[in-house]
Amino acid sequence: MACRRLAMRRLPLAGASPCASRMSTAAALSATSVSPCRQASIRSYSRLSQYNGGLLGSASRKSQQFVNASSIFNVQVRSYADMVVKVPTMAESISEGTLKQFSKQVGDFVHQDEEIATIETDKVDVTVNAPEAGTITEFFAKEEDTVVVGQDLFKLELGGAPAEGNEKKEMAGEESKAPADASQDPGSKQAPPKEEREESGSASETKQESTPSSSPPPAPEPPKQAEQPKPKAEPPKPAAPSKEGLGNREEKRVKMNxxxxxxxxxxxxxxxxxxxxxxxxxxxxxxxxxxxxxxxxxxxxxxxxxxxxxxxxxxxxxxxxxxxxxxxxxxxxxxxxxxxxxxxxxxxxxxxxxxxxxxxxxxxxxxxxxxxxxxxxxxxxxxxxxxxxxxxxxxxxxxxxxxxxxxxxxxxxxxxxxxxxxxxxxxxxxxxxxxxxxxxxxxxxxxxxxxxxxxxxxxxxxxxxxxxxxxxxxxxxxxxxxxx
Incomplete structure (x- = not known):
């Protein structure tokens, strides 16, 4: 960590322009001895005031630079932006619809114009496609929700590649396995062997037999009362009609589209x-x-x-x-x-x-x-x-x-x-x-x-x-x- 602290001390102060920040960073790293097992990460952020698209309300852009420790002059830059996609204008007389399905999931990488969601309206089904290539990071509505024109529908992280989405899924899978592995801790207590349980059980029985009983003698049983005449049995009622004779009578309720x-x-x-x-x-x-x-x-x-x-x-x-x-x-x-x-x-x-x-x-x-x-x-x-x-x-x-x-x-x-x-x-x-x-x-x-x-x-x-x-x-x- 010493080499990383030394590199970060040489970075310019906050408030400098992103371009100047990157130039100063490269100069600082070139003058610093960097360990081959470390990697420096420098981030800069900028805000987009407007995106040329009718579906978007705002988009924020971030860039992240990775400096390869083995070659300090090899700087890899990855730029991406968060784009909020809204429910599109469907027709002059249609202002809302029902979100029937999302064809993708959070974390999936999508290409430009790839179908993301389907909205059912009074007349036709409207598909919502990805305006740019990127990764889905958030859904703002659930299936079967009523959505209106202009409402936030989902968020895209622009740029990247499909491999990034696959890496996220793999990491999520490894994290889900972690609790299962933790439950199989070798340091946890194990049950005693069967022979020990049997021996302890026989010892307790022997101890109980050797201990004299201190409970009082049982009380005498009360005399039995004379038997009373049993009430007359009622005539059997007619049995209800068997469901088997009526056949299958299941009902299915489906919401109208x-x-x-x-x-x-x-x-x-x-x-x-x-x-x-x-x-x-x-x-x-x-x-x-x-x-x-x-x-x-x-x-x-x-x-x-x-x-x-x-x-x-x-x-x-x-x-x-x-x-x-x-x-x-x-x-x-x-x-x-x-x-x-x-x-x-x-x-x-x-x-x-x-x-x-x-x-x-x-x-x-x-x-x-x-x-x-x-x-x-x-x-x-x-x-x-x-x-x-x-x-x-x-x-x-x-x-x-x-x-x-x-x-x-x-x-x-x-x-x-x-x-x-x-x-x-x-x-x-x-x-x-x-x-x-x-x-x-x-x-x-x-x-x-x-x-x-x-x-x-x-x-x-x-x-x-x-x-x-x-x-x-x-x-x-x-x-x-x-x-x-």
Whole structure:
């Protein structure tokens, strides 16, 4: 330790600049005889006033210099900073979420843009990535906690290398083994051998036998009383039904995720706000199915897109809304709304079922897309929904919704309006049914259509007119291609 004290006495006083401190340190060490088994450590600190990043509130930077004792001119400098990462801005309408999981642990080294946490919101899951490479030193929240935008989430020690994190884990493992080793102290007292215990036990018994008893004689037993008659046994009660006969009756309680809670809230809000009414009709799918049969292979070979029925119904709704613009409008304003907003564009929300719940990504500007363009947009949104990669922008907005319950076998249904929209079209399963065609009974593939609309904005005449126009376009798809 003498060489270390001598080196430290030659260091400059506190208050000198970090650069001057390092130069003076090197000069002091070069003039000092340093033992080859020692190492000098000099630390300097500086404060960052601002970090160019929206997630950070503050960051402190520290540098540590290690001087190799065997070569006093070999100075190794390691710089690192503490960065506090906050909950990012998720969307204009979302201010909080539930912290679902941390994919890393304290002490783990992470690379830049590596995923650290997942926050579940009302609509999508938001991932929080590492803005810089470094080591996680602290978490400021626990899983299942509600976190708000701008809240401290975790702390990073910037710089370093993955090996440092591994060394910390190894040191932690050695420390955890220390108490276990201490419990096996060779100096602790051991139990006496079995023979000694037996000898001591026999000696104590002999001592007890040789000692005269000083206890008083036992008292005489009291005379026995006459036996009383036993009460009559009650008749056996019927046995409770065996649980085995009822089978397995376990219950499982699972907390609703934020998306499920939001769906429940929105649907109930729609029922309480809109004057919902549903009108039905049926459509003959023969012509559309024949058109799809003729061209689906050619479309697939040329574009790689599978031609379905959703593109035809989307196009039919776009054309029908030109004659009934209130279907594509909405009510806005205070106290339930006092203003009608009409639009010259159609953003169609397409309902997609996922494991977490129903989501409605939006096909933008559907009025400008043809069949193939609509199918391509729907396919991309459906894949993102199933992979859990939908963004807030994918689901924001929407002026009209189409829900296809027929893919699950639904025959009838009354869909609920997706506020602030005015109407939603429900598609159902295609079934062969007997229908009258030109005075004759024929078997045709038929589908029931259901249009739920807000009666505050749409009258019955307008709603029925819209649905009839959709039916006519589907039964003669050539009209959609010609725009008549």
């Amino acid at each position: 934020r998306m499920r809670l939001r769906i429940a809230e929105r649907l109930k809000q729609s029922q309480n706000t809109a004057a919902s009414l549903t009108t039905f009709n049926e459509v003959d799918m023969s012509a559309l199915m024949e058109l799809r049969k003729l061209y689906k292979d050619k479309v697939l070979d040329k574009t790689g897109i599978k031609l379905g029925f959703m593109s035809a119904f989307t196009r039919a709704c776009v054309l029908a809304s030109r004659d009934v613009p209130a279907v594509n409008a909405s009510i806005e304003g205070p106290n339930g709304g006092d203003t009608i907003v009409y639009r010259d564009y159609v953003d169609v929300s397409v309902a997609v079922a996922t494991e977490k719940g129903l989501v409605t990504p939006v096909v933008r500007n559907a009025e400008a897309l043809d069949f193939v363009g609509i199918e391509k947009a729907i396919a991309e949104l459906g894949k993102k929904a199933r992979d859990g990669k939908l963004t807030i922008e994918d689901m924001a907005g929407g002026t009209f919704t189409i829900s296809n319950g027929g893919v699950f076998g639904s025959l009838y249904g009354t869909p609920i309006i997706n506020l602030p929209q005015t109407a939603v079209l429900g598609l159902h399963a295609i079934k062969d049914r007997p229908v009258a065609v030109n005075g004759k009974v024929e078997i045709r593939p038929m589908m029931y259509l259901a249009l739920t609309y807000d009666h505050r904005l749409l009258d019955g005449r307008e709603a029925v007119t819209f649905l009839i126009k959709v039916k006519d376009y589907i039964e003669d798809p050539r009209r959609m291609l010609l725009g008549v």
